[in-house]
Amino acid sequence: GEDVEQSLFLSVREGDSSVINCTYTDSSSTYLYWYKQEPGAGLQLLTYIFSNMDMKQDQRLTVLLNKKDKHLSLRIADTQTGDSAIYFCAEGHTGRRALTFGSGTRLQVQP
Amino acid sequence: EAGVAQSPRYKIIEKRQSVAFWCNPISGHATLYWYQQILGQGPKLLIQFQNNGVVDDSQLPKDRFSAERLKGVDSTLKIQPAKLEDSAVYLCASSLDQGALQTQYFGPGTRLLVL
Secondary structure, eight states: OOEEOOSSEEEEEEOEEEEEEEEEOTTTOEEEEEEEOOOOOOOOEEEETTOOEEEETTTTTTEEEEEEEEEEEEEESOOGGGGOOOEEEEEETTTTTEEEOOOOOOEEEOO | OOOOOOOOOOEEOOTTEEEEEEOOOOTOOEEEEEEETTTOOOOEEEEETTTEEEEOOOOOOTTTTEEEOOTSSEEEEESSSSOOGGOOEEEEEEEEEESSSSOEOOOOOOEEEEE
């Protein structure tokens, strides 16, 4: 079955770069997503990447995809205290509309 | 544009009681999802609707959970009777259609505690 794995916790200092990693098992994944969840809130879509891409950049966010190793990463440049949240990696494909989420990585940004 | 609305935001019940959650998706969104998010885990799909029809309910514990979307807009999710392990956040999400790019927009969730 499908499985998405993430590390549980990451702590960085304000102004540094954060890199959150994710691995997945479904080789037929078509789309890979990063969602952000702040305390008491729902999930907010940050960015996504198609499986035929290697990299996508969107302002401070850079997504890297290594399809051979089934490894996805999210880099946040110039991390701010407002970036403190839980970040979820998710995968999906056209044959199955529901997304499979990882357990989330809690990012703590220290001033 | 208004987002996905859910109510109530919090609910505390005793085991074996019943509870219902409500979701109002973004206007015009044909696809509606209910997810269960247990503490420390990612959301897991319970049921997916396309308009008023069920697309996927394979992970829904049908002996105690039920959901409906009668007019293809609002949806309710019910648990009867509740168990301790049902304590979780129940997230509703919607997307415009079933197209290849699934941008799902999530509501704030209903946090359920079963005592």
